[in-house]
Amino acid sequence: MSSRSLNIEEWKKTSAYSEELLDEVLPVPQEKRVLGTPSNFAIWFTCNFAITTMLAGMFMIPGLDLKTALLAIIAGSFVGAMPLVLIGIIGQKTGLVTMVACRATFGPKGAIIPSVANAMTLIAWSWSQAALAGIALNEVSVRLIGFDNETIYILLTEAVVLVIALYAIKGVSLFEKVAMFLVAAIIGAVIIKAFTHYGISDIFDIERDPLGKMSAMAAFDIAVTMALAWTPMVADYNRNCKSLKAVVVGTGVGYTVGTIFSMGTGALLICMILVKGGVITYEPSEVFSEVGFGLAGAVLIFISIIAANVMNIYSSSMSILNVFPRLPYRKLAVAVGIVCMLGAAFSGILDSFLDFISVIAALFMPIFAIMIADYFVVKKQKIDVEAVVFPERNDSYAYYKGVNIVAVIVFCVAAAFAALFTWWCPIAVSVTIPTFLIAFVLYVVLMKII
Numbered sequence: 001m002s003s004r005s006l007n008i009e010e011w012k013k014t015s016a017y018s019e020e021l022l023d024e025v026l027p028v029p030q031e032k033r034v035l036g037t038p039s040n041f042a043i044w045f046t047c048n049f050a051i052t053t054m055l056a057g058m059f060m061i062p063g064l065d066l067k068t069a070l071l072a073i074i075a076g077s078f079v080g081a082m083p084l085v086l087i088g089i090i091g092q093k094t095g096l097v098t099m100v101a102c103r104a105t106f107g108p109k110g111a112i113i114p115s116v117a118n119a120m121t122l123i124a125w126s127w128s129q130a131a132l133a134g135i136a137l138n139e140v141s142v143r144l145i146g147f148d149n150e151t152i153y154i155l156l157t158e159a160v161v162l163v164i165a166l167y168a169i170k171g172v173s174l175f176e177k178v179a180m181f182l183v184a185a186i187i188g189a190v191i192i193k194a195f196t197h198y199g200i201s202d203i204f205d206i207e208r209d210p211l212g213k214m215s216a217m218a219a220f221d222i223a224v225t226m227a228l229a230w231t232p233m234v235a236d237y238n239r240n241c242k243s244l245k246a247v248v249v250g251t252g253v254g255y256t257v258g259t260i261f262s263m264g265t266g267a268l269l270i271c272m273i274l275v276k277g278g279v280i281t282y283e284p285s286e287v288f289s290e291v292g293f294g295l296a297g298a299v300l301i302f303i304s305i306i307a308a309n310v311m312n313i314y315s316s317s318m319s320i321l322n323v324f325p326r327l328p329y330r331k332l333a334v335a336v337g338i339v340c341m342l343g344a345a346f347s348g349i350l351d352s353f354l355d356f357i358s359v360i361a362a363l364f365m366p367i368f369a370i371m372i373a374d375y376f377v378v379k380k381q382k383i384d385v386e387a388v389v390f391p392e393r394n395d396s397y398a399y400y401k402g403v404n405i406v407a408v409i410v411f412c413v414a415a416a417f418a419a420l421f422t423w424w425c426p427i428a429v430s431v432t433i434p435t436f437l438i439a440f441v442l443y444v445v446l447m448k449i450i
Contacts, residue, residue, distance in 0.1 A: 025096070025097050025099075025318060025321045025322055025325060025389075026389060027094060027095030027096050027239070027385050027389065028095040028239045028240055029095060030095075030242075033239075033240045033241060033242045034240050034242075035237065035238075035241045035242060035246055035250070036241075036242055036243075036246055036250075037243075037245055037249050037250045038250075039246075039250070040237070040241055040246045040247070040249075040251060040254065041249065041250040041253065041254035042180045042254070043237055043250070043254065043311075044230075044250060044251050044254030044255040045254040045255070045257060045258035046179045046180040046183060046258065046304070046307045047230070047307055047308050047311055048226075048230075048255060048258035049179075049183045049187070049258060049261075049262045049300070049304040049307070050129055050262075050305055050307065050308035050309075051132045051133070051284050051300075051304055051305055052125070052128055052129050052308070053226055053259060053262040053263055053266070054262050054263065054265060054266035054269075054284065054304075055266060055282065055284060056222050056226060056263055057069070057073065057262070057263035057264060057265065057267040058266040058267065058269060058282050058284070058287065059214065059222075059266075059282060060072070060073075060214050060219045060222075060263075060266075060267050061206075061267050061270035061271055061274070062206065062207075062208055062209040062212055062270070062274065062280070063208060063209060063212025063213055063214025063215070064208050064212070064214055064215075064216060064219055064267075065204070065206060065207055066203060066204055066206060066268065066271050067204055068216050068219075069219055069264075069267045070264055070267065071216075072216050072217075072219035072220045072223060073219065073223050073259070073260055073264055073267070074260055075220055075223070076219070076220045076221070076223020076224045076226075076227075077223050077226075077255075077256045077259040077260050077263075078256060079220075079223075079224050079227075079433070080224040080225070080226065080227025080228065080255075080259075081227055081251075081255050081256045083227070083228070083231055083365075083368045083369070083372060083436070084227050084230060084234050084251060084252070084255055085247065085248055085251055085252040086368075086372045086376070087231050087234050087235055087368055087371060087372065088234045088235060088237075088238035088241075088247045088251045089238070089244065089247055089248075090235055090371070090375050091234065091235025091236070091237075091239040091247075092241045092243075092244060092246075092247045093381065093383075094235075094239070094385050094388070095239045095385065096235060096239055096385065096388065096389075097236040097239060097315075097318045097322070098118075098232050098233060098234060098235035098315075098318075098319075099111060099114060099115040099118060099232070099318060099319045099322040100318075100322050100388065100389065101235055101371070101375075101383075101388065102115070102322075102367075102371060103322075103388050103391065103397060104374070104375070104379070104383050104388050104397050105370060105371050105374040105375070105404060105407055106370075106403070106404050106407045107397055107398065107399040107400075107402045107403045107404045107407075108391040108398070108402045109401070109402030110399070110402065110403035110404050110407060110408055112322075113408070113411070114232070114364075114367045115319045115320070115322045115323050116319075116323065117363050117364075117367075118232040118233075118316070118364075119316045119319040121229070121232070121363070121364075122232070122233070122312040122313075122315055122316035122319070123316055123336065123339060123340055123343060124343070125229065125308070125309075125312050126158070126161075126309045126312040126316075126340040126343070126344065127340060127344040128344075129305045129308055129309055129312075129344075130154050130158050130161070130305060130309060130340065130341075130344035131154055131344050132284055132285075132301060132305065133153070133154065133157040133301055133302050133305040133306075134150045134151070134152075134153040134154030134155075134156075134157055134344070135150055135153075135283065135284075135285055136284065136285035136297065136298040136301040136302060137153035137156070137157070137298060137302060138150040138153045139285045139286075139289070139294070139298065140285075140294070140298040141153065143294070154341070154344045155341050155344075157302065157305060157306070157309075158309070158337060158340050158341040158344055159337075159341070160306055161305075161306055161309040161310050161337065161340070162313060162333065162334065162337035162340075162341075164306070164310045165310045165314050165317075165333050165337065166330055166333055166334075175306065175310060179303050179304070179306070179307045182299070182300075182303055183300060183303060183304055183307075186296050186297075186299065187261060187262075187265050187300070189293070190265060190268070190269070190291070191265065191268070193272075193291070193292070193293075194272050194291075198271075198272050198275045198276070199275070202275050203271045203272065203275055206271050206274050206275065221431060221432050223263065224432045224433075225432065226259060226263070227255065227259070228364045228365055228368070228432075229364070230255065231364060231368050232315065232319070232367075232368075233311060233312075233314075233315030233318075234251060236314065236315045236318050237311075238251060269287050269288070269291060270282075270287070272290075273290050273291065276291075284297070284301055285298055285301060288300070288301075312340075313333055313336050313337055314333070316336050317329060317332045317333045317336050320332060320336070363415060365414070365418060365432055365435045365436050365439070366410065366411045366414035366415050366418070366435060366436075366438075366439040367411060369414065369435070369436040369437075369438075369439035369440040369443070370407050370410055370411060370414075370439050370440070370443045372440065373439070373440045374407070374443065374447070378444060378447045378448075384396050384397075406443065406446045406447055406450060407443065409446075410439055410442050410443045413438070413439075413442065414435050414438045414439035414442070415435075417435055417438055418431055418432075421434075
């Protein structure tokens with residue numbers, strides 16, 4: 001009998017339970033959770049050393065001086081970690097992946113909207129990151145053996161990612177622990193060289209370019225948005241946390257520290273190039289080569305992208321499973337992996353990287369503001385998990401024909417606000433925080449009225 005024809009308690013007693021646990025969107029019970037604080041810290045620390053995070057820091061210089069950039073990164077990382085941790089708590093409390101938990105807020109059919117948006121966004125992230133890994137590996141290949149073919153190295157990167165992703169949370173957890181130490185060692189070496197060979201005062205004395213397009217608020221928004229990019233998948237991993245401490249410390253501290261070091265190192269690398277009088281480039285493998293870390297930089301780029309893309313494939317598969325729950329995880333992960341391979345090789349997404357980040361902010365800040373308001377204020381942290389998982393048997397969250405119209409309306413209003421003041425009428429202050437407050441307050445008020 002299929003696990004989906006049983007209720008949760010009956011399913012726990014079946015022989016398929018232990019085998020299906022990591023591949024299903026069904027809730028993970030407390031006794032089967034595998035992540036403690038150190039393991040969860042390793043996941044969230046390492047994933048933020050993805051070269052796309054570092055690249056975001058690079059783009060801040062020379063539009064900003066290093067001190068201003070670091071302050072914006074630190075402030076944005078702390079603010080961005082808040083919704084990340086809160087959604088993580090929902091995952092730990094319910095045992096559900098993010099997009100299944102979303103059913104309680106948007107309704108079982110309404111949750112299709114964020115699920116599709118999340119799957120598409122994660123696949124696009126995978127494209128951009130794999131493209132950077134392919135470029136880095138190809139540069140090393142040209143230097144060492146004279147072989148030049150970026151496409152092959154992009155496909156190789158995504159193939160390694162897919163193999164690890166097939167082992168779901170076990171594969172993610174193991175790889176992130178190993179990667180954390182390698183990444184930390186390379187970043188540590190870069191920082192030490194920056195302050196011993198280039199000089200702290202020289203690096204911090206670099207003045208901002210008045211013609212640069214980057215502002216302090218724009219840098220702050222970028223730092224916040226990088227957290228939003230991870231928020232759709234945070235419950236996918238935190239549902240495996242043994243305790244609330246593993247969520248708050250592992251996710252909150254791991255993410256914040258990882259992002260500050262990663263994005264800050266990106267900004268620092270550009271400053272090192274400026275101090276030595278080099279030509280600024282924003283192609284990561286060339287940046288590392290300019291400061292004497294060509295091979296080490298390629299290793300860092302490859303490892304960090306594997307770490308991030310494993311999570312992307314796993315979580316995009318979870319989002320698709322929320323829409324099509326009868327699909328087998330492993331076959332779905334293979335299909336997603338193939339799409340990621342082709343997209344990374346042929347999409348050209350790197351040409352629109354900063355625009356892509358802006359789209360994420362407009363899409364996901366309203367979604368998670370609404371989820372947080374619904375769970376912590378409207379529902380007061382009480383969710384009928386079985387009604388969420390089996391909506392065909394229990395209509396507690398059916399709303400109107402499976403859609404919470406209030407949540408959809410609030411999402412549209414807040415997303416339109418974010419888009420308006422990001423692209424058409426740019427403002428000098430942060431858009432992300434007002435967007436969050438509009439979605440949060442408007443949802444609570446309307447739900448209380450209705």
